[in-house]
Amino acid sequence: MCRFIHLSALACSCSVALQSVFDCFFGDEGSELANDIIRGAVPVPSPNVLRSALLRIDLCDVIFQRSSSEKYVTFKYLLADSSPQLGFNFLCVREDSISIPTDIYADPILRAGYDLNKGYSTRVLKLAVLGHGRAS
Numbered sequence: 001m002c003r004f005i006h007l008s009a010l011a012c013s014c015s016v017a018l019q020s021v022f023d024c025f026f027g028d029e030g031s032e033l034a035n036d037i038i039r040g041a042v043p044v045p046s047p048n049v050l051r052s053a054l055l056r057i058d059l060c061d062v063i064f065q066r067s068s069s070e071k072y073v074t075f076k077y078l079l080a081d082s083s084p085q086l087g088f089n090f091l092c093v094r095e096d097s098i099s100i101p102t103d104i105y106a107d108p109i110l111r112a113g114y115d116l117n118k119g120y121s122t123r124v125l126k127l128a129v130l131g132h133g134r135a136s
Helices: 014-026 029-039 047-069 102-106 108-113
Strands: 072-085 088-101 120-124 128-130
Touching: 014 029, 047 072, 072 102, 088 102, 102 108
Parallel strands: none
Antiparallel strands: 072 088, 088 120, 088 128
16 A cells, blocks of 8 residues: 655655655565665665766656657646745646547547546656745
8 A cells, every 4th residue: 555655754764765665666565675675685776876867767758758649649737736844845746647549539439438547647746846945
């Protein structure tokens, strides 16, 4: 079961934060994976490597989104919320999208019978900090 991770997870040890995240994403196998990472049995990239790779990861996402736009008509909805916490203003953005195959979208009769749940997806975008040190 996925538990909501509060900002207090920042104050927790790395192992507790990893445990919560992996339980959320991987279910029962998440605990074992988190323990393997903490023990060093599973190598993970350092924060500096991930930070330097963010541009490449973002570019891959853009290319993927463009390639899927040829096959699907996609409607995107963004939900943004910011919350001042401990002198930081954290901006969270969630993107909900509904993708309908272009051949179904072109025909009004097929479009009316299309199950929107099949094309629904949601994702949480990267956490951003606004006005560092000036949040109230």
